[in-house]
Every structure is written in structure tokens, then in C-alpha cells.
Amino acid sequence: MPVTGEQVMPFADIVRKGDAERLWTGQSLLIEPHSALAHAAGAGARIPMGTSVALMPLRHPLQAALQARSLAALTGQPFVAGFGTGPEPFVRSLRAQGYTSPLTAVREYTTIVRDLLAGDMVGLAGEYFAMGGALPPMKTPPVEVGLGVLRPRMAELAGELADVAITWLAPPHYLAETIVPALARGAERAGRPRPRVAAVVHVSLDGPQRDHENTVLAAVQAHLQAPHYADMLGRAGIDVDLQDLRRTATRLIGTGTAAVGGADDILRAVTAYREAGADEVVLSTIGMQALEGTHASLDALGALIAAQRSVR
Incomplete structure (x- = not known):
């Protein structure tokens, strides 16, 4: 902020x-x-x-x-x-x-x-x-x-009314198997095109002494404690452990919900979201911003831009 x-x-x-x-x-x-x-x-x-x-x-x-x-x-x-x-x-x-x-x-x-x-x-x-x-x-x-869509009923409503469905903490497999089909059902019912999907993805780039679990947790800790996010993640097969949120952050990383590692690792995670149905992937550096400041966010985005240019 x-x-x-x-x-x-x-x-x-x-x-x-x-x-x-x-x-x-x-x-x-x-x-x-x-x-x-x-x-x-x-x-x-x-x-x-x-x-x-x-x-x-x-x-x-x-x-x-x-x-x-x-x-x-x-x-x-x-x-x-x-x-x-x-x-x-x-x-x-x-x-x-x-x-x-x-x-x-x-x-x-x-x-x-x-x-x-x-x-x-x-x-x-x-x-x-x-x-x-x-x-x-x-x-x-x-x-x-x-x-903003988390669960099928809201996704169906977005299919009826919205131009863009925006996800946050939705794993790629859940996007492909649950959200995109629900959007399509709502759009079909309303006789209109399916909304575009914009997926917000939290990123943590490798760096000196950067702890990826802590970085991801800094971005999503409040959300993990909200019942509607816990329910969505549970539907996606990711149990939220309120007694050990760091373990939950590890699960987010392991399922590709958060994108961490080197620049190539993060770009592969972005590709997975696109293959799951995301038309636009929003790179969120909130965790790095919260723990290390603006320079960390900008350095990470600069490295990702350079890596993306190299594969074009």
C-alpha cells in the first residue's frame, strides 16, 4: 500500500x-x-x-x-x-x-x-x-x-455479469477445474461471452537470506485467516493450518499457487496459470514489499522482465 x-x-x-x-x-x-x-x-x-x-x-x-x-x-x-x-x-x-x-x-x-x-x-x-x-x-x-471470485457460485455470477473475473490465491488446478467451468456456465446462462480471467499470483524471487515461506506469508497471512479463503483453499485440496500458517505457505508454494524461486521458476508458474485459463497474470510482490521495501519489489520485477525478454 x-x-x-x-x-x-x-x-x-x-x-x-x-x-x-x-x-x-x-x-x-x-x-x-x-x-x-x-x-x-x-x-x-x-x-x-x-x-x-x-x-x-x-x-x-x-x-x-x-x-x-x-x-x-x-x-x-x-x-x-x-x-x-x-x-x-x-x-x-x-x-x-x-x-x-x-x-x-x-x-x-x-x-x-x-x-x-x-x-x-x-x-x-x-x-x-x-x-x-x-x-x-x-x-x-x-x-x-x-x-473477485473464489468459489463456484460467485464465479457463475461473474460469468453472468462481469467482463473480468479476478482470482486471488486460487491454485492453477482449481482455476482450470472449478473457476473457469463455473464462469462458462454463468456466461452460457446469460448468453454472453465468458469473462476474461485475471489471476493475482504472489511471487518471491531468490535473493540473499530471503525466506520464501515468510515472504508468501507476509502477503497472505490475513487472507488465510478469513473463512472464505480457507474454504476455497480447502476445496482446492490445500488445508489451512491456523496453528501453523508457515506450513500452509509451504503448501501454497508446493502447489504452484505462489510462484517462488529463480526467474525461470516464476515464469514457469506464470505459464501454468495461463495454461489453466488465466488471460492475464498479475505479479504481486506484496510479500517482498512488506518485508524488504520497494527496492526489493522493483529488483524482482526487473529480473523477471529480463528473463521474459530472453525467451521471446
């Missing part, structure tokens, strides 16, 4: 130079992610961007559509507006109660955002979200609506 606008720029430059296709950011409670991306655009980063994922309770769907469209306008590039519910305690802290039906909440939210972005007049009074009206017309590059 950046704490200055300048901290974003070296990552944006990787995309600007053509070494990656999109700059992604997760939800932050330090610098608001859309503000950080707008700063980058104002500093000259006219590049494709995306959120993975912005949490629904923090913004009304009108504000969500407006922020996404604004970034498409400011960058002059397509934008992926990825959304997710967030953990149940977080939802409860903002709404006084959780979403009794997260699927219903996501359906309402996504429908409003999608219709507003399409320029439609919206009239929806839902169980969780309501909207009456439209955004003023404005021509911008495309905004794609993304949904």
Missing part, C-alpha cells in the same frame, strides 16, 4: 515502457487507490490500470462507476474496475450488519455499476443497494467491470 504518490511511479513506468500490460492496485486504507492511480495519470502515466479489488461497502455504485470512468478519461486507456465484498467483519463495521446474501449484494452492485457505465438510466431498489438515475454522457476508453 503506497504512502506517497511518488512510490507508485516506478511501477507505473514498467507498464509505460511496455514491459507489462497493466498497473494493478488493491484496496488501501492509506492512500485511496483511485487517488493513487489518478496521481500516476497526472504525473504522465497514461497506461491501462485496474483495481483488484475495490471493496463495495466503501463506495456507492454511482461513485464506483464515476471513479472508474474518471480514470479511463484521465489515462486515455481502458480501466478494469474490480470489486469485491470484503471480509464479513469489515462489512459489518461499515453497515452495522453483514451481507446476508453476498451474491445478492454483488449482483445488485455490479448491475448498477455496469448499467451506469453503459449510459443507461438505472432504476433499482435492491436489498442492499439502490439507484435511480444516470451518469451524464461522456466518451471515454472502455471500462471493464471485474469481480
Whole structure:
């Protein structure tokens, strides 16, 4: 999570130079992610961007559509507006109660955002979200609506409504065997193309005294303790041991869920995700960033870019 606008720029430059296709950011409670991306655009980063994922309770769907469209306008590039519910305690802290039906909440939210972005007049009074009206017309590059997906029912909903399905901690075999088929079922039911898949993959490049298990754990420790992530990983055959999360991190590495090792090892893991159905692989250096700082993230990404160039 950046704490200055300048901290974003070296990552944006990787995309600007053509070494990656999109700059992604997760939800932050330090610098608001859309503000950080707008700063980058104002500093000259006219590049494709995306959120993975912005949490629904923090913004009304009108504000969500407006922020996404604004970034498409400011960058002059397509934008992926990825959304997710967030953990149940977080939802409860903002709404006084959780979403009794997260699927219903996501359906309402996504429908409003999608219709507003399409320029439609919206009239929806839902169980969780309501909207009456439209955004003023404005021509911008495309905004794609993304949904964070972990389990089959949400994936089917994404197949019905989203342009992009965004995964986090989903192993390649689970992506191929569970998520992609569920997306296809939802898309077929709605009579539309299957959404693209963007898979977020946590990476840890070999380095002096770098402990891959600790690095992966630094990126995902909070997620491993959330019931919905533990359930998803259990469905994928990866048991989460709350008494020994380091052992769980070892399992994530062993199943190729996290990509660690030398640059060639990480690129092979990326290839495995692509073969499993990912159209876009998002390289997350959150663990290295948390433990060692920005220089570690940038050094690792630079090494991966160089390795990728050598095999082209």
C-alpha cells in the first residue's frame, strides 16, 4: 500500500515502457487507490490500470462507476474496475450488519455499476443497494467491470455479469477445474461471452537470506485467516493450518499457487496459470514489499522482465 504518490511511479513506468500490460492496485486504507492511480495519470502515466479489488461497502455504485470512468478519461486507456465484498467483519463495521446474501449484494452492485457505465438510466431498489438515475454522457476508453471470485457460485455470477473475473490465491488446478467451468456456465446462462480471467499470483524471487515461506506469508497471512479463503483453499485440496500458517505457505508454494524461486521458476508458474485459463497474470510482490521495501519489489520485477525478454 503506497504512502506517497511518488512510490507508485516506478511501477507505473514498467507498464509505460511496455514491459507489462497493466498497473494493478488493491484496496488501501492509506492512500485511496483511485487517488493513487489518478496521481500516476497526472504525473504522465497514461497506461491501462485496474483495481483488484475495490471493496463495495466503501463506495456507492454511482461513485464506483464515476471513479472508474474518471480514470479511463484521465489515462486515455481502458480501466478494469474490480470489486469485491470484503471480509464479513469489515462489512459489518461499515453497515452495522453483514451481507446476508453476498451474491445478492454483488449482483445488485455490479448491475448498477455496469448499467451506469453503459449510459443507461438505472432504476433499482435492491436489498442492499439502490439507484435511480444516470451518469451524464461522456466518451471515454472502455471500462471493464471485474469481480473477485473464489468459489463456484460467485464465479457463475461473474460469468453472468462481469467482463473480468479476478482470482486471488486460487491454485492453477482449481482455476482450470472449478473457476473457469463455473464462469462458462454463468456466461452460457446469460448468453454472453465468458469473462476474461485475471489471476493475482504472489511471487518471491531468490535473493540473499530471503525466506520464501515468510515472504508468501507476509502477503497472505490475513487472507488465510478469513473463512472464505480457507474454504476455497480447502476445496482446492490445500488445508489451512491456523496453528501453523508457515506450513500452509509451504503448501501454497508446493502447489504452484505462489510462484517462488529463480526467474525461470516464476515464469514457469506464470505459464501454468495461463495454461489453466488465466488471460492475464498479475505479479504481486506484496510479500517482498512488506518485508524488504520497494527496492526489493522493483529488483524482482526487473529480473523477471529480463528473463521474459530472453525467451521471446
